[in-house]
Amino acid sequence: MTTTVGQYLSTRLGQIGLKHHFAVAGDFNLILLDELLTEGSTKQIYSCNELNCGYSAEGYGRANGAAAMIVTFSVGALSAMNAIGSAYAENVPVILVSGAPNTNDHGSGHLLHHTLGNTNYGYQAEMMRHITCATEVIFSAENAPHQIDHAIRTALRARKPAYIEIPCNLANAPCPAPGPVSSLLSEPAADPASLEAALEETGRFLYARDKVVLLVGSRMRASGILDLLPALADRMGCAVTVMAAAKGFFPEDHPAYRGVYWGEVSSPGAQELVEGADGVLCLGPIFNDYATVGWRATLRPEDTLLADLQSVTVNGRVFEGFSIAQYVEALAARAPRRAGSAEIPRQPLPAIPQAPRDARLTNDEMARQINALVDSNTTLTAETGDSWFNAVRMNLPGGAKVESEMQWGSIGWSVPAALGGALAAPDRRHVLMVGDGSFQLTAQEVAQMVRYELPVIIFLVNNHGYVIEIKIHDGPYNYIKNWDYAGLIAAFNAQDGHGLGLRATTAGELASAIEQARANTNGPTLIECDLDRSDCTETLVKWGTKVAAANGRPPKVS
Numbered sequence: 146m147t148t149t150v151g152q153y154l155s156t157r158l159g160q161i162g163l164k165h166h167f168a169v170a171g172d173f174n175l176i177l178l179d180e181l182l183t184e185g186s187t188k189q190i191y192s193c194n195e196l197n198c199g200y201s202a203e204g205y206g207r208a209n210g211a212a213a214m215i216v217t218f219s220v221g222a223l224s225a226m227n228a229i230g231s232a233y234a235e236n237v238p239v240i241l242v243s244g245a246p247n248t249n250d251h252g253s254g255h256l257l258h259h260t261l262g263n264t265n266y267g268y269q270a271e272m273m274r275h276i277t278c279a280t281e282v283i284f285s286a287e288n289a290p291h292q293i294d295h296a297i298r299t300a301l302r303a304r305k306p307a308y309i310e311i312p313c314n315l316a317n318a319p320c321p322a323p324g325p326v327s328s329l330l331s332e333p334a335a336d337p338a339s340l341e342a343a344l345e346e347t348g349r350f351l352y353a354r355d356k357v358v359l360l361v362g363s364r365m366r367a368s369g370i371l372d373l374l375p376a377l378a379d380r381m382g383c384a385v386t387v388m389a390a391a392k393g394f395f396p397e398d399h400p401a402y403r404g405v406y407w408g409e410v411s412s413p414g415a416q417e418l419v420e421g422a423d424g425v426l427c428l429g430p431i432f433n434d435y436a437t438v439g440w441r442a443t444l445r446p447e448d449t450l451l452a453d454l455q456s457v458t459v460n461g462r463v464f465e466g467f468s469i470a471q472y473v474e475a476l477a478a479r480a481p482r483r484a485g486s487a488e489i490p491r492q493p494l495p496a497i498p499q500a501p502r503d504a505r506l507t508n509d510e511m512a513r514q515i516n517a518l519v520d521s522n523t524t525l526t527a528e529t530g531d532s533w534f535n536a537v538r539m540n541l542p543g544g545a546k547v548e549s550e551m552q553w554g555s556i557g558w559s560v561p562a563a564l565g566g567a568l569a570a571p572d573r574r575h576v577l578m579v580g581d582g583s584f585q586l587t588a589q590e591v592a593q594m595v596r597y598e599l600p601v602i603i604f605l606v607n608n609h610g611y612v613i614e615i616k617i618h619d620g621p622y623n624y625i626k627n628w629d630y631a632g633l634i635a636a637f638n639a640q641d642g643h644g645l646g647l648r649a650t651t652a653g654e655l656a657s658a659i660e661q662a663r664a665n666t667n668g669p670t671l672i673e674c675d676l677d678r679s680d681c682t683e684t685l686v687k688w689g690t691k692v693a694a695a696n697g698r699p700p701k702v703s
């Protein structure tokens with residue numbers, strides 16, 4: 146029984162749970178795209194460019210567990226690399242598939258279009274090795290199944306992107322048909338001795354302490370066990386905090402929840418709670434410069450247990466040989482009760498008073514009205530910028546989710562990512578907060594939201610410039626050309642669209658726009674929120690000055 150290389154790939158993508166794949170056509174991938182259409186396991190979704198294609202796949206992978214994208218060689222794949230970098234940094238398994246030159250051209254001395262103008266076609270795969278967990282260049286149809294399975298299996302296990310290169314003359318070449326997909330989906334069993342040793346050392350850490358706090362980090366997105374965390378909290382009876390990049394990873398209506406720990410820009414009481422605890426059990430944290438507010442929010446190593454996706458470090462020992470899912474599942478069944486930290490009451494987030502309807506729109510009023518829109522079935526995507534700080538200060542109902550990109554932080558990510566998330570989870574409400582600066586990088590993907598009739602509610606935060614950069618370090622380079630953002634929708638609709646573009650300059654106009662957005666279920670609603678440039682969150686100002694100081698550290702004199 147045989148199939149073709151492209152249909153083998155298509156079958157596998159459907160078997161691992163994808164319902165869509167993203168693509169931009171190019172002459173090196175057209176036959177491959179045909180094979181995917183013929184096999185039909187996943188719907189082919191088109192993007193305006195390969196960078197947006199990658200961001201959409203990354204956003205889809207966050208909601209769906211994995212994603213795939215098909216681009217053409219060199220001019221397509223190199224454009225997608227920024228998005229694959231995001232998938233790598235944010236632990237999202239995106240399968241990047243690139244069409245490639247005909248196998249007969251290798252070693253022929255032929256110069257090919259779209260290449261660097263020499264006869265070495267291997268540079269793309271070499272570049273991809275640095276930002277993927279597996280890179281497979283297919284040269285024979287017979288070996289293609291093994292290579293495709295290896296790339297997908299590795300991506301799923303490592304929670305990282307993988308790269309597959311398919312020559313244009315092999316996409317419809319016959320190859321062996323696939324065996325059971327279980328060989329791609331099975332997780333390696335835990336090493337019993339290592340897991341037991343880690344749990345025993347964890348017990349010694351916890352029994353020696355009373356005021357222990359759980360701190361949830363953004364790598365937990367890749368763990369697949371966020372729904373297990375309340376059970377662990379209930380078992381231990383301790384307080385739970387989340388890092389900013391993990392906002393929404395623990396239900397905020399759970400009695401143990403105590404807010405976002407982000408150093409001096411934490412939720413009220415969270416910094417004192419975490420830094421005053423005699424033990425912090427960290428799950429999947431990323432302590433980078435932004436998360437530590439310029440290396441100022443650091444925990445005492447001797448009082449920190451660090452549980453990462455494939456290892457646990459505690460009491461000066463490191464344990465591997467199991468996944469964080471296996472570790473947390475076992476811990477939730479045997480951890481000692483450590484309720485001291487939960488005796489400290491939760492401090493509420495400062496309430497934002499409702500502005501009069503005719504008042505000039507402010508950042509606070511915008512955040513208040515967006516927060517009111519977020520319900521238990523909402524996914525809120527927050528772009529790099531003051532949108533991070535607006536998202537972090539919101540009160541989330543249980544079930545609400547927040548997607549951000551605080552490790553990679555590539556502006557423009559959020560617009561295509563919100564499209565991907567909306568495709569992956571059509572039963573949820575999708576709300577996007579994106580600044581004017583970021584929006585200008587990937588704005589055209591709103592046209593694809595119109596095309597695919599995705600009712601994403603977009604809050605375009607027009608504070609007239611790169612305000613996050615202004616707060617870090619100002620200069621003429623932070624001021625951008627203003628657009629008629631609401632007016633863009635008319636261009637994107639182009640006779641056949643259901644997009645809606647609205648502009649809000651007062652509290653009342655915003656309230657009315659949100660009501661219209663709720664009713665617009667056949668396409669995106671872009672609400673341009675016009676703010677004064679000086680109007681941003683206090684936390685952004687405080688955080689920006691500290692990050693600027695960290696960037697400005699003088700070189701060490703040796």
Ligand SMILES: Cc1ncc(Cn2nnc(CCOP(=O)(O)OP(=O)(O)O)c2C)c(N)n1
Binds near residue numbers: 580
């Ligand atoms: C691809 C990429 N290029 C440049 C940067 C640096 N950067 N980070 N944030 C910004 C400005 C963001 O401005 P907006 O989206 O308007 O956000 P806010 O004004 O802060 O609400 C830049 C220019 C970046 N983070 N990513």
